[in-house]
Amino acid sequence: MSLPASELLATARQAAGHQHWPTGALYVVATPIGNLADFTLRAIHALALADAVACEDTRVSAGLLRHLGLDKPLLAVHEHNEREAAERVLERLARGERVAYVSDAGTPAISDPGAWLVARTRAAGYPVHALPGASAVVTALSAAGDGPLPGQAGGFVFAGFLPAKGRERGAALAALATEPRSVVLFEAPHRIDTLAQELAQACSARTVTLCRELTKQFEQSHTAPATALPAWLAEDASRRRGEFVVVLHAQAVVAVAEDGVPETARRQLQLLMRELPLKQAVALAVELSGLPRNQLYDEALRLKAAGPDPRD
Structure with missing residues (x-):
């Protein structure tokens, strides 16, 4: 933002000052994820109206407020003290103050702290107003273009940071492998190689979009099969720097008839039956699809009784 702080604050007041800003309320404020613009x-x-600013890290927020030409009392509210610090915020709300809450970057109370503060504020009967803004999750989904495409499961799952190691991480990866919707992950630079290897093994049939340094000068997005991601990262050390958002693209939806036979397996069986005796066709269809032999044998008998497929 190139405007002087005084002009920026005046512009903000002109644009937003006409709306109602209740006192004795908590304002959850999204901040930039990298680009101040x-x-x-x-x-x-x-932030200009707030009587105090609760924040994840007072050093980070102090710098942000200085950039805006603001000087506000800062209250540290982070993952290690959120329950106790929430009570100090409530004391200010009880006095009729406006308190803004910001995390270090992005939208609070999702992956960053703030959820307990919001819940405690609402439980105490004070209003909470959320101001939307930059979101690494939504930005990465837009870059991935996975929103959904025809034949894919709709919606997405935000998984955030996976457990660092052990059985919990293994269980989380196993769950991702069977999740049909898009999945958004966060990862730190020192673990991005490990995550890429894990996704290549657990989700080999999926497509992945890796977003690095979103909204910053050297942001980068790369879409590839999960199996190709480790090699792409290894080609250039700069690709492993910065903060990462990873989108595991949605799986294709497999059409399944009422009898439980996927349409692709049924079509395979029809084509095989045109060239092979019924038992051989079923045996090969079992090998190709992995479905139970009895299920495909019953389907083959039904198809034979129904006659040739009109599409043939």
Whole structure:
């Protein structure tokens, strides 16, 4: 943002000052994830109006406020003290103050702290107003273009950071492998190689979009089969730097008839029956599809009784 702080605050006030800003309320404010130009005018005005700013890291937020020409009391509210710190925020709300909450970057109370503060504020009867803004999750999904495409499962799952190691991480990866919807993951640079290897093994049939340094000068997005991701990272050391958002693309939806036979398996069986005796066709279809022999044998008998497929 190239405007002087005074002009920026005046512009924010002109754009957002007309709306109602209740006192005795918590304002959950999204901050930029890398590019300060992504700060909304409403968010800037909310910080200007706030009597105090609760934040994940007072050092990070102090720098942000200085950039805006603001000087506010800062309250540390992070993952290690959120329950106790929430009570100090409630004391200010009880006095009729406006308190803004920001995390270090992005939208609070999702992967960053803030969820307990919001829940405690609502439970105490005080209003909570959320101001939207930059989101690494939504930005990465947009870059992946996986929204969904025809024949894919709709919606997405936000998994955030997987457990660092052990059985919990293995269980999380196993769950991802069977999740049909898009999955959004966060990963730190020192573990991105490990995650790429794990996805290549557990989700070999899936496509992955890796987003690095979103909204920053050297941001990069790369889409490839999961099996190709480790080699792509190994080609250039710079590809393993920065903060990562990984989108595991949605699986294709397999059409399944009422009898439980997927349409692809049924079509394979029809084609095989045109060239082979019934038992041989079934045996080969079992090998190709992995479905139970009895299920495919019954389907073959039904297809034979029904006559030739009109598409043939």
